[in-house]
Amino acid sequence: MKSINLARPFFDNDEIQEVQKVLDSGWVSQGPKVKEFEEKVSNFIGVKYAIAVTNCTCALHLANLSIGLTKQDEVLVADYTFPATGHSVLYCGARPVFVDVDQKTYNIDPEKIEASITPKTKAIIPVHTFGQCADMDPIMEIAEKHDLFVIEDAACALGSKYKKKFAGSIGNIGCFSFHARKGITTGEGGMVVTNNKEIAEKIKYLSVFGMKTAWERETKKSFMIPQFFDMGYNYKMSDISAAIGVAQMKKIERIIKRKQELAKYWDNLLDQMDFISKPHNSKKCFHVYQSYVAMVDKKINRNAVIEKMAEEGIQTQIGTYASHIQPVYRYKKKCRVSFDIYNRAIALPHYYSLNNKDIDEISGILPKILKGAS
Ligand SMILES: Cc1ncc(COP(=O)(O)O)c(C=O)c1O
Numbered sequence: 001m002k003s004i005n006l007a008r009p010f011f012d013n014d015e016i017q018e019v020q021k022v023l024d025s026g027w028v029s030q031g032p033k034v035k036e037f038e039e040k041v042s043n044f045i046g047v048k049y050a051i052a053v054t055n056c057t058c059a060l061h062l063a064n065l066s067i068g069l070t071k072q073d074e075v076l077v078a079d080y081t082f083p084a085t086g087h088s089v090l091y092c093g094a095r096p097v098f099v100d101v102d103q104k105t106y107n108i109d110p111e112k113i114e115a116s117i118t119p120k121t122k123a124i125i126p127v128h129t130f131g132q133c134a135d136m137d138p139i140m141e142i143a144e145k146h147d148l149f150v151i152e153d154a155a156c157a158l159g160s161k162y163k164k165k166f167a168g169s170i171g172n173i174g175c176f177s178f179h180a181r182k183g184i185t186t187g188e189g190g191m192v193v194t195n196n197k198e199i200a201e202k203i204k205y206l207s208v209f210g211m212k213t214a215w216e217r218e219t220k221k222s223f224m225i226p227q228f229f230d231m232g233y234n235y236k237m238s239d240i241s242a243a244i245g246v247a248q249m250k251k252i253e254r255i256i257k258r259k260q261e262l263a264k265y266w267d268n269l270l271d272q273m274d275f276i277s278k279p280h281n282s283k284k285c286f287h288v289y290q291s292y293v294a295m296v297d298k299k300i301n302r303n304a305v306i307e308k309m310a311e312e313g314i315q316t317q318i319g320t321y322a323s324h325i326q327p328v329y330r331y332k333k334k335c336r337v338s339f340d341i342y343n344r345a346i347a348l349p350h351y352y353s354l355n356n357k358d359i360d361e362i363s364g365i366l367p368k369i370l371k372g373a374s
Contacts, residue, residue, distance in 0.1 A: 004354075004362060008352075019243045030242075041191055041249065054188065055178075060088035060125070064088055064089060075121070076124045086326070086329055160286055160288040173192060173194045184249065207235040211226040212229050254352075273367050274371070295344050300374055305346060316348055
């Protein structure tokens with residue numbers, strides 16, 4: 001049997017041509033391609049400002065800094081996420097307070113948010129897990145009631161929608177990832193989006209060493225020597241990465257459509273299998289299925305399934321992490337649902353160029369392995 005990867009990016013000649021143009025131009029660090037990529041993303045999701053950065057972790061860090069997060073503050077973070085979300089709060093010296101998630105959607109449970117709010121709470125970071133939007137209406141209502149910022153961790157959710165609104169455009173700030181396993185990729189990469197001019201400007205100059213005029217210089221003809229107003233960072237995206245991003249944006253809708261088709265195909269097969277359940281697809285959402293993450297039954301040893309599948313040449317993985325159990329956070333409270341999902345979720349192969357036949361082949365093996373792991 002051939003080996004089947006968990007994920008695989010989709011590139012063709014477009015990426016090669018776009019990168020070639022950048023190499024030929026001689027301008028390979030941040031420049032016009034980054035601007036073009038930012039415009040493509042901001043137009044696609046309908047936001048005023050987009051700032052390309054090195055990765056989504058940097059995007060989240062800058063988003064947190066732009067709202068003035070300090071060590072006195074607490075931020076409510078969806079527990080079931082890649083720990084970049086919690087880390088980004090620690091980078092500002094603030095404290096992440098982890099909120100448990102919904103068993104079906106794997107997303108922050110709005111009913112559990114208010115109990116975690118204290119006078120120190122400054123923001124909520126919902127995560128649009130695996131490309132399905134968190135339940136944003138109640139989250140925005142709670143944020144308004146308690147005067148909190150909402151930073152959407154939309155790392156996995158470019159193109160995903162909640163009630164027809166694009167992920168990343170609903171809260172005050174949205175953050176995307178272009179890591180290799182995401183919907184579209186630039187190898188490593190990220191983007192911050194917002195409709196707030198002040199926030200956008202702050203994020204931009206913090207991403208270039210706290211050098212305000214670096215942005216202003218683009219629009220002014222006169223000679224200006226930059227000044228450094230803040231301890232900013234070098235979180236710039238390069239034009240080489242942006243060139244790949246520009247080419248990827250041409251195919252984003254195709255990629256999403258195909259991944260949705262594959263998800264349906266998986267769903268039908270999992271419906272006929274014992275010991276495993278398909279992921280929930282909320283009616284409120286346009287789910288882009290960055291990953292296809294199913295749940296094994298409680299009596300199944302999920303890790304054994306991953307190991308046995310690997311022996312058959314099929315890559316599978318855990319979904320993502322329960323943040324509250326990670327030693328770095330020294331966190332005392334429990335998030336039981338997140339912990340359960342962390343132990344039982346399994347990401348199955350899912351990518352644009354995967355064939356239905358590949359899924360048939362995997363589905364021929366999976367039931368036996370599940371049975372053996374019960
Ligand atoms: C939910 C979530 N947030 C943030 C990140 C961090 O993204 P990046 O790798 O681009 O820094 C990831 C990456 O896997 C993620 O899944």
